[in-house]
Amino acid sequence: MSGENKYIDKVLKQKFENFMPEPPESVWLKIKQKIGGQPGNPLSGNHIIMPVITGIALLMALIAILINIQSDRYLSFTRTHDSEPVFYASANIDDAVNIQYAYNTASQNSSNANQEKLNPYFNSSDKITEQESNKQTQNIKVRKPLVINPPGLAANIQELVEAPVLQSVTEENKVLVVTDPASDISQLATGFQMDKQNTGSGIHLAGNFNNASLAERPSSLQEAYNDYLNDHKPGWSFGLFFNPEMIFYNADGISQNKSYGVDLNAYYKFSDYFIQTGLGIKITNDWGNYHIDYNEYLGSYEHVYEVTFDSTNQGIIPTYHTYTLDVYDSINHLKITEAKARYTYFELPILFGYGKRLHKFSYYISGGPNISFLLDKKLEGITYPEEQVRIVNVDRKVPVRLNTNWQLLLRIGLGYNLNDNFSLMIEPTFKYYMKSEYDFSNQSSRPYSFGARVGIIYHLNK
Amino acid sequence: MISEEKIVEGCLAGKRKAYNVLYKRYASKMLGLCMRYSKSFPEAEDVLQEGFIKVFKNIDNFRRQGSLEGWIKRIMINTAIDNYQSSLKYYFHSDIDEIVETKILDGDRIRDDELQLEKISKEKLMVLIQELPDGYRMVFNLFAIEGFSHRKIAGMLYISESTSKTQLLKARRRLKKQLKEICLKHENNILI
Numbered sequence: 001m002s003g004e005n006k007y008i009d010k011v012l013k014q015k016f017e018n019f020m021p022e023p024p025e026s027v028w029l030k031i032k033q034k035i036g037g038q039p040g041n042p043l044s045g046n047h048i049i050m051p052v053i054t055g056i057a058l059l060m061a062l063i064a065i066l067i068n069i070q071s072d073r074y075l076s077f078t079r080t081h082d083s084e085p086v087f088y089a090s091a092n093i094d095d096a097v098n099i100q101y102a103y104n105t106a107s108q109n110s111s112n113a114n115q116e117k118l119n120p121y122f123n124s125s126d127k128i129t130e131q132e133s134n135k136q137t138q139n140i141k142v143r144k145p146l147v148i149n150p151p152g153l154a155a156n157i158q159e160l161v162e163a164p165v166l167q168s169v170t171e172e173n174k175v176l177v178v179t180d181p182a183s184d185i186s187q188l189a190t191g192f193q194m195d196k197q198n199t200g201s202g203i204h205l206a207g208n209f210n211n212a213s214l215a216e217r218p219s220s221l222q223e224a225y226n227d228y229l230n231d232h233k234p235g236w237s238f239g240l241f242f243n244p245e246m247i248f249y250n251a252d253g254i255s256q257n258k259s260y261g262v263d264l265n266a267y268y269k270f271s272d273y274f275i276q277t278g279l280g281i282k283i284t285n286d287w288g289n290y291h292i293d294y295n296e297y298l299g300s301y302e303h304v305y306e307v308t309f310d311s312t313n314q315g316i317i318p319t320y321h322t323y324t325l326d327v328y329d330s331i332n333h334l335k336i337t338e339a340k341a342r343y344t345y346f347e348l349p350i351l352f353g354y355g356k357r358l359h360k361f362s363y364y365i366s367g368g369p370n371i372s373f374l375l376d377k378k379l380e381g382i383t384y385p386e387e388q389v390r391i392v393n394v395d396r397k398v399p400v401r402l403n404t405n406w407q408l409l410l411r412i413g414l415g416y417n418l419n420d421n422f423s424l425m426i427e428p429t430f431k432y433y434m435k436s437e438y439d440f441s442n443q444s445s446r447p448y449s450f451g452a453r454v455g456i457i458y459h460l461n462k
Numbered sequence: 463m464i465s466e467e468k469i470v471e472g473c474l475a476g477k478r479k480a481y482n483v484l485y486k487r488y489a490s491k492m493l494g495l496c497m498r499y500s501k502s503f504p505e506a507e508d509v510l511q512e513g514f515i516k517v518f519k520n521i522d523n524f525r526r527q528g529s530l531e532g533w534i535k536r537i538m539i540n541t542a543i544d545n546y547q548s549s550l551k552y553y554f555h556s557d558i559d560e561i562v563e564t565k566i567l568d569g570d571r572i573r574d575d576e577l578q579l580e581k582i583s584k585e586k587l588m589v590l591i592q593e594l595p596d597g598y599r600m601v602f603n604l605f606a607i608e609g610f611s612h613r614k615i616a617g618m619l620y621i622s623e624s625t626s627k628t629q630l631l632k633a634r635r636r637l638k639k640q641l642k643e644i645c646l647k648h649e650n651n652i653l654i
Binding site: 007008009011012015016020022023024026027028030032034035293393395400 | 478481482485489491493497498507511514515518519579580587588595596597605606607620632634637638
């Protein structure tokens with residue numbers, strides 16, 4: 001058998017060695033069009049996608065950093081209870097609001113009531129002070145604590161004490177005046193005619209808030225500060241998500257596919273950053289077909305495989321030993337039936353993110369690799385053409401998938417905080433597959449997917 | 463005759479004439495190869511076109527450790543494999559061992575002297591190769607003509623070694639059967 005094979009292989013090889021048909025001119029014309037005269041560095045779509053993705057990722061990271069810097073300059077934390085005053089403290093004493101500027105602004109606002117336009121430090125005035133529309137000086141209502149850090153305070157005590165914005169403060173609308181740590185707070189206290197705890201008529205005085213003794217902090221603000229610390233305390237959160245996705249394949253012959261998954265994620269949060277990992281199960285289907293070559297059944301006959309002879313009184317009697325042999329047509333028939341394959345993946349994300357909590361809402365962005373492992377595949381059985389056929393050959397043509405693949409994942413999370421412990425989340429997600437899920441040698445065209453995860457997060461340590 | 467080295471240098475320098483020379487030198491031979499891996503001539507043209515585009519785009523990756531022809535040939539084979547997969551919309555043969563089937567009754571063995579392959583034209587042989595089922599054709603070409611091992615073929619086509627062997631066996635059986643029929647017709651003075 002081996003010799004026969006060598007013969008046929010050898011002869012065919014020789015025959016085809018010098019088989020050189022002339023290609024049509026059109027082939028060369030198409031090649032010329034495609035190469036565009038610049039071999040080696042074509043700008044194909046795939047060469048562009050990666051820089052674009054990288055650019056988007058860098059841009060998102062930059063925005064996150066800018067938001068963080070901006071927040072650190074003016075806003076350190078936010079309360080989540082509407083009924084409580086929202087407290088803001090400067091994280092950097094050099095960037096704190098200048099008391100003189102605040103005073104001047106407040107004075108101007110007493111007649112202008114448009115604080116935002118006049119004072120760049122109060123651009124986010126809705127977060128620092130809030131005024132009613134009434135433009136009268138005496139009606140300026142400070143609903144939220146004003147936190148100010150007054151370098152050169154001593155020279156301006158009188159002006160500060162007489163500032164309309166502070167004079168309008170009531171017990172109900174507390175204001176905390178935070179002074180430069182180096183300033184003599186007692187002068188200010190005297191100016192405001194405050195009690196020993198540096199409180200009076202809704203105005204509370206403290207040195208640098210973070211460094212001030214607990215006794216100097218008004219209780220409501222202390223609570224807010226505690227919340228701030230709590231928000232920034234390292235801790236764990238856990239999330240359960242439903243994760244539908246639509247995957248797009250550029251040139252893989254499969255235009256798009258859907259998948260559904262359930263994710264259980266763990267987050268370790270430190271400050272405004274977090275690391276996320278977890279377990280996910282993703283299910284997706286592929287459709288293909290079975291090509292069944294078969295021969296039709298024609299009938300059967302009893303095949304004699306042995307004859308024995310017995311001598312009897314009546315002579316020699318032959319005995320025919322038979323078995324039933326089926327007969328099939330020699331013509332091959334082809335039947336194509338649909339084949340469906342279901343694939344289950346185990347997913348392992350390792351993401352790094354940045355997030356903020358703002359009142360009832362929170363947001364975050366995160367990115368990193370997501371690794372998928374093929375756990376299981378289930379294939380539908382073949383539906384044979386007829387009851388009795390002879391199957392010559394069966395080709396099952398369904399996508400062949402890799403056991404592992406990985407993606408770069410970018411996610412934006414938008415959350416609604418039900419309370420301190422639970423948040424509802426919706427998370428638009430983009431994945432760029434670094435390796436196709438499918439098993440073909442041409443990996444140049446990489447899929448990408450869009451998804452919208454929805455789920456709930458439970459925050460521990462609250 | 464321009465040397466391989468000069469052609470490569472010309473291509474690297476972006477000279478259109480060099481592309482043209484390279485194409486003209488190897489196009490016919492590569493088309494013969496592509497035809498063996500394809501079902502039809504138009505499909506072979508597509509593979510040839512795609513293969514040469516890859517050659518030109520990746521000419522800077524040619525390390526000059528082997529012949530240029532060998533390098534181009536390998537690219538064409540890879541392109542043919544890609545095409546084989548993509549022509550099935552990236553569906554390709556599953557592991558045939560997983561499928562239960564009845565015994566193939568292919569008749570008696572066919573002796574070499576019955577075949578008389580020398581008398582059969584290249585074009586007719588090409589048609590027989592092209593008419594093989596996709597999986598058979600790929601494995602037969604890679605093993606019998608190119609000389610790859612079953613292990614290598616298994617890696618190239620993402621099939622198991624045993625599948626590769628089975629496909630080869632079936633391809634040979636089928637070819638032999640058809641060749642025998644042709645030879646019989648020939649004996650009966652039917653023009654091949």
